[in-house]
Amino acid sequence: IFEKLATNVFPEVADRAKLHLRLCDQKMARSVPSPKTLQECYALGVAELNNRDLDAAIEHLSKADKMRPKSEHVRYALAAAYALQGNTEAALEHLKVAIQLRPGNMYLARHDEDFQSLLSHPVFRSLVRADGARAAASASAS
Numbered sequence: 001i002f003e004k005l006a007t008n009v010f011p012e013v014a015d016r017a018k019l020h021l022r023l024c025d026q027k028m029a030r031s032v033p034s035p036k037t038l039q040e041c042y043a044l045g046v047a048e049l050n051n052r053d054l055d056a057a058i059e060h061l062s063k064a065d066k067m068r069p070k071s072e073h074v075r076y077a078l079a080a081a082y083a084l085q086g087n088t089e090a091a092l093e094h095l096k097v098a099i100q101l102r103p104g105n106m107y108l109a110r111h112d113e114d115f116q117s118l119l120s121h122p123v124f125r126s127l128v129r130a131d132g133a134r135a136a137a138s139a140s141a142s
Contacts, residue, residue, distance in 0.1 A: 072101035080114035
């Protein structure tokens with residue numbers, strides 16, 4: 001709209017439109033600051049996951065995971081991102097840890113559409129059953 005108005009025959013309208021165009025260009029050119037904290041990395045990772053930019057989601061969530069490896073919500077989000085990406089092995093590994101850290105994640109995963117691709121996988125089915133979660137927890141204890 002501003003581009004069209006910038007060619008307007010009325011100079012004041014054209015000048016104003018050009019000013020708004022420059023402001024828009026400047027705003028769009030600014031880079032997003034790099035997340036620094038666990039929560040910033042997690043929030044940005046989940047936002048990218050929701051936008052289905054899986055590579056960016058995994059990048060930010062992996063950074064959060066390095067900051068605090070025993071963060072169940074980060075591991076769960078990583079599992080979802082890898083499942084959507086089709087990386088079954090990584091998805092199951094992160095989901096296993098997320099369930100070990102918080103057994104309630106098995107109930108979430110059971111009904112989470114992000115894990116649709118894993119529904120028929122025997123390891124996934126084992127993880128989301130109550131006895132499967134206990135087995136995963138005891139495996140991590142040994």
